[in-house]
Amino acid sequence: MKSIKLFFLCLFSVFAVLGCSDYRTVGPDEIGLVLAPTGFENTIYPPGQVDIGDTSEGKGSTLYLVQLTGLDVKESFGKAMQAPPKTEDGKPAEAPDTEDHRCLLGNKSVLTLDLRNLFAFPDYNTAEGRKDLLRAFAMTSAECVNSTNTDNKTDCRVKRISAKTIYDQQARQEVRQDVRRLCASYHDFDEIFEAFKLPKEDAKSLEYKVTQIVAKVMKAKNVPLRLVSASPSNLKEDDEIIRARTLESAAQGQINAMRELVAYLDADKTGARRLVYQYQEMNRIVSQANANGHNTVVLTSGNGPVNFVPLSGSASKEVKADVSAPAKKAEGEKKE
Structure with a gap:
């Protein structure tokens, strides 16, 4: 009889122990701390399984995870161009960011700039690093992880913080202002x-x-x-300024080409070059007008009478253009 009672007592103890266990996973690139009702425990859990126990009357321990890799935080100073993420029903998950985050220069022109910050967590094997890590857990709002327990229910007994979360909540605003x-x-x-x-070693860079x-x-x-590096990238002028500079450069290129052409034509005292150029330009104008469906081109040099150049298919019987003046002038100069 005593043996039977002892058996059931042991069996009850096993079920009691199993019923109070709730194992959660610490990932291969993470470490974990357990927040008990009385505060954070002293143990830092490496990757593996952690028993955080069962809940009682809504109270219980919570596993806090921190990811040790991927500590690259991007700070962007530009236009809000990307659409906000959407929910399963296709609606925006949050209101779109319509603010202009570009930087102003001294002359009040704008530019876009990205800042890539690389951070490292403190060495939690040292006393000072352990203290910093506990402060990170205590001062940073953690995100709930959809962790599934043994009853196939989702809960919020596992939370995670990241370097980006710590940076955003404790340093981001001041960094952007500076x-x-x-x-x-x-x-x-x-x-x-x-x-x-300039290279990063230069104090003026x-x-x-x-x-x-x-x-x-x-x-x-x-x-x-711990800050490893902070690197500026994607430094660029405003798009409107870039377009204006491109147009200005193209216009200046056309002006330079026209100056070279005028100098080339003026260098020929006989006027033959100018005559050939005028003939080529008239052919180009006629071809373009004909392609556009026109049948007459009006030409004038500004000094002589207006001349009409009929195109192919036109009813006009005569083609006139005042292009012989340079040749006649050159011929007269030779006779003199």
């Missing part, structure tokens, strides 16, 4: 582009200055992340 002030310290795009081209900005903010805010 970068905007840095942009305004350059008079125009040419000046900031010269700084952009743009990379050196943005690195100093991020490092200063991280230190002042006591952010529990």
